[in-house]
Amino acid sequence: MQQRNLWTVLSLLVLATSVACGGGETGGDAPAAAPAAPAFDPSTAGNVSGMVMFDGELPAGVELMMNSDPVCAMTATNKTSSTFVGSDGHLGNVFVYVKSGLEGRTFPASSGSIELNQLGCEYVPHVMGIRVGQTLNITNSDPTLHNIHASPATNEEFNMGQPIQGMQFERTFTTPEVMVPFKCDVHGWMNAYIGVVDHPYFAVTGLDGAFSLDSLPPGDYVIEAWHEALGTQTQNVTVATGQTAEVSFTFAQ
Amino acid sequence: MTWLHVYARFLCAATLLLIAAGGMVTSTGSGLSVPDWPNSYGYFMFSFPLSSMVGGIFYEHGHRLIASSVGMLTIGMAVWLWRVDPRRWVRRLGVVALLAVIAQGLLGGITVLYFLPTAVSVSHAGLAQVFFCLTVSLALFTAPGWQRTAAAGPTAPHASSLTTERLGMALPLLVFVQILVGATMRHTGAGLAIPDFPLVFGGIVPPEWTFSIAVHYIHRVGAGLTAAAVLVTVAHLGKHHRDRPEFLRPAGLLTLLVLVQIGLGGWTVLSGRAPVINTAHVATGALVLGTSLLLGLRVNRHRFPDLRHRDAYLAGRPTLAGSNSAPEATV
Ligand SMILES: [Cu+2]
Numbered sequence: 173m174q175q176r177n178l179w180t181v182l183s184l185l186v187l188a189t190s191v192a193c194g195g196g197e198t199g200g201d202a203p204a205a206a207p208a209a210p211a212f213d214p215s216t217a218g219n220v221s222g223m224v225m226f227d228g229e230l231p232a233g234v235e236l237m238m239n240s241d242p243v244c245a246m247t248a249t250n251k252t253s254s255t256f257v258g259s260d261g262h263l264g265n266v267f268v269y270v271k272s273g274l275e276g277r278t279f280p281a282s283s284g285s286i287e288l289n290q291l292g293c294e295y296v297p298h299v300m301g302i303r304v305g306q307t308l309n310i311t312n313s314d315p316t317l318h319n320i321h322a323s324p325a326t327n328e329e330f331n332m333g334q335p336i337q338g339m340q341f342e343r344t345f346t347t348p349e350v351m352v353p354f355k356c357d358v359h360g361w362m363n364a365y366i367g368v369v370d371h372p373y374f375a376v377t378g379l380d381g382a383f384s385l386d387s388l389p390p391g392d393y394v395i396e397a398w399h400e401a402l403g404t405q406t407q408n409v410t411v412a413t414g415q416t417a418e419v420s421f422t423f424a425q
Numbered sequence: 426m427t428w429l430h431v432y433a434r435f436l437c438a439a440t441l442l443l444i445a446a447g448g449m450v451t452s453t454g455s456g457l458s459v460p461d462w463p464n465s466y467g468y469f470m471f472s473f474p475l476s477s478m479v480g481g482i483f484y485e486h487g488h489r490l491i492a493s494s495v496g497m498l499t500i501g502m503a504v505w506l507w508r509v510d511p512r513r514w515v516r517r518l519g520v521v522a523l524l525a526v527i528a529q530g531l532l533g534g535i536t537v538l539y540f541l542p543t544a545v546s547v548s549h550a551g552l553a554q555v556f557f558c559l560t561v562s563l564a565l566f567t568a569p570g571w572q573r574t575a576a577a578g579p580t581a582p583h584a585s586s587l588t589t590e591r592l593g594m595a596l597p598l599l600v601f602v603q604i605l606v607g608a609t610m611r612h613t614g615a616g617l618a619i620p621d622f623p624l625v626f627g628g629i630v631p632p633e634w635t636f637s638i639a640v641h642y643i644h645r646v647g648a649g650l651t652a653a654a655v656l657v658t659v660a661h662l663g664k665h666h667r668d669r670p671e672f673l674r675p676a677g678l679l680t681l682l683v684l685v686q687i688g689l690g691g692w693t694v695l696s697g698r699a700p701v702i703n704t705a706h707v708a709t710g711a712l713v714l715g716t717s718l719l720l721g722l723r724v725n726r727h728r729f730p731d732l733r734h735r736d737a738y739l740a741g742r743p744t745l746a747g748s749n750s751a752p753e754a755t756v
Contacts, residue, residue, distance in 0.1 A: 241479035317477055319460045321540075329540050331457050335466035335477065357458035358480040 212277070212389035218411035221384035222419035224377045224397055226263040231256045231425065236361040243316035244293035244359060253361065254298040255401050262381025263423055265299040266399050267351060267367045269374035270385060271406060273393035279371050285309045285342070288354070288364065290318045290334070295354060295364035299400070301374035302366055304348055311340045317358055324352040327368065331357075350398055365400055397421040426569055429505055433564040436498045440560045441711055443495045444553050446488045448707035451550075451611060452700035455481030456541050462534040465489065492530060499526045502563065514730060515566050522559040529556055543612050550608035554601060554714055561715040565722055570671065574726055586665060589672075590728075592658045593721035599654055600714045603647040607710065610640045616698050619645070622691040648687055655683045655717075675720040682713045 233252035238244040257264040285307035289296040293314060302308055312318050312334035321331040327345045334341070345352065345368040356362035367374060375383040385395070388411045396406045402423040409417045450456050458481030459465045465473040465486050470493065478486050499522055506519035529552045536545040565571055610616055615637035619625050625645070631638045659676045666672050689706040696702045726732060 240481075240483070243479065316479060317466060317482065319458055321457050321460070323540070331460040331540060333460045333466045357455055357485075358482050360454055360481065 214387060216390055216413045217387040218390055218413055219384060219386045219416040220373075220388060220393070220395060220409055220411060220419055221382070221416050222268075222421070224263045224266045224268070224381045224383065224399075225261050225420060225422040226256075226258055226381075227261075227422050227424035230258055230263070233257075238293060238359070238361070241293065241316055241359060243314065247314065248292040248294070250292060250294060254294070257379060258381055259379050262377075262379065263399065263402075264377050264379045264381060266377040266381070266383075266397050266421070266423075267299055267301060267365070267374065268377065268383045268385070268395060268397045268421075269301065269350065269367060269369050270371060270388070271350075271394045271396040273391055274371050274373070274389075277371070277389070282306050282372060287311065288366070289313055290320075290356070290362070293359050294362055295356075297364070297376070299351075299365050299376050300367070301376060302345065302368055303372065304346065304368060304370045305344055308343045308345070308366070309340060310334070310343065312337060318356050318362070319358055321355045321357055322352055322366075323355065324349050324368075327352060350396070351400075365398075367398065395419055397423075399423055427567065429509065430564065430567040430569065432498075432505065433502065433560070433567045436495070436502050437557075437560040437564045437715075439491070439495050439498055440557045441708060441715075443488070443491045444557060444711045445704055445708040446484070446491045447550075447553060448704035449700060450484045450488050451546075452698065452703040452707075453481060453484050455484040456546075457485075457537065458482050459485045459489070459537070462537045463489075489533075492533065496526050496530060499523050499560075502560075506563070506567075510567070512566075512731065515563070518559065518563060518566070522556065522563060525552065525556045525559055529553060541612070543609070546612040547605065547608045550612065551601075551605050554604055554711060557711050557715055558597070558718050561718055562722065565719055571726070574732065589661060589666065589724045592654075592661060593724035596654055596658055597714060597718040597721045599647075599651055600710075600717050603644070603651050604710050604714060606640060606644045606647055607707075610637075610644050611707075613637060613640065615641045616703070617694060620694070622694040645690075648690060651713075652683050652687060655679055658720075671723050672720065675716050675723065679713065679716045679720060682709060682716060685709055686713055 233254075233256060236248075236251045236253060238248055238251060254265060282303045286300060286302045286309065288300065288308060288310045290311065291313040293316070310320055315337045317333065317335040319331060319333045322343075323329055324345070326347045326349050330343065332341060345366075348368055348370045350367040350369065351365040352368055354364040354366065373385045373388055375385060377383050390411050390413050392408065392410050394406050395409055396404055398404045402425070405421045405423065407419045407421065409419050411417050461467065463470060465482075466477070468474075470486075470489055473486060503519035503523040507516050510516050510519075529549065532545060532549040532552060536542065536549055539545060610618075613636070618635070618637035618641040619631065621627065625631055625642065631642055659680050662669070662672050662676050686706065686709045689702060689709055693699070693703045693706050727736065
């Protein structure tokens, strides 16, 4: 009896840890979409352009400690985080895109691929957009190892290694998702964000905070601006033929 | 002290080092820095160049190398026990340890390949502690002191009171549950869900509840319960077993460890989860568990087959038959 007690204790310890992992994932296939609206006549197009501003003084960039990898410490040209970039009240690295208003329309697939480079132990670019189905070409330009770990919520998660300088591989995304975070777990400071959309109307602001979404079909749209630390903002805008609608966003901490 | 016991102690120490190395992987967020498994960036594990162990790879690949070493030590332990130990249940425990370390390696691989799902990572953390307990047990069962108890005469005071025995059984279980809560907190990123210490959002109870806050709070309450249980046990031993240094020594160590552990837990929060502090908290947690298990096994010494059969024989009772068959001459 007592020996059985001993074994019960031991097997309870083992049992307690062999918690089964979560159930299987189910496919996220939505019912087939309604037939696409007819392609619009480009001569009726209008534009959206604008500016993303930051209210107040932009937080100072965090200095990145790279001494855990001597190659990074020696070769990196930028050792400041890219979270807050901009100038004179303008905010860069903001992803701006048409969030709604294009439902039911289809657009010709984009030719060409989008490049995500790992250079100087950072992702170049830090924020970018891509179309659903468009090829993302990921390159390691550094003489050190990187792993590329994308952790999307709806697209397929992946984590791949690029141990050798010059290595490349390609990925595509199947579902619109703003944003898909990318991370290098070797170099904890390396991250990037990719906005996946099913239309061509997206942009990333530069240091001047400017963006433009050109050649939109006339109509009413919701434009969203996304920033990795400041969240999202939306604006409603009406696009008329031959006109450029102005939209501006102001973020603050 | 036999060489087998020295080896068992070494395995125990290596396992503690392995737990600390694994703790560093999670504390530094390096769990996915080597995307493949069992290979490392396409290299066979032992041919991965050391110069490439940069950034997070240093922790993740280093953890894999130490784990492989502990795995091989465990094979050696199981084989050695199987060949020389006359006690069947100890031989079997060696095999259980080997199976546990294999399962642990697989869990580690699975959690990497599936991007650290919480359930798998927490299981990996929990099984690590179970394996550590197995190595502690093997070190104890191969110790001369443990075996001398059986050789001592029938009047040897090897028995203890029922309360002592029950405390000895409950304590490691409580500590283990507390560690599982801590592991859940860690692998759901809830380690800073309550940002202040020792207070909780400036009070005693959180003003709002989320999963993160709840699991963090339970871990803090668990720390209080564990400390209380340790104090009760130590007080009981001090009162009723003052003449048993083999009880009092681990009890004293346990008191010290629990105090250090609570301090390290608070420091982890206040340091914003500094990896070394956080990992020290994990390793000390293993020491608390291992010490409470050691104490629990010692106060239940007479339940083990060798003494149980002998006591029954001396008392003129038939030994328990059943599934465990007749007593072996050599137990
Ligand atoms: Cu990297």
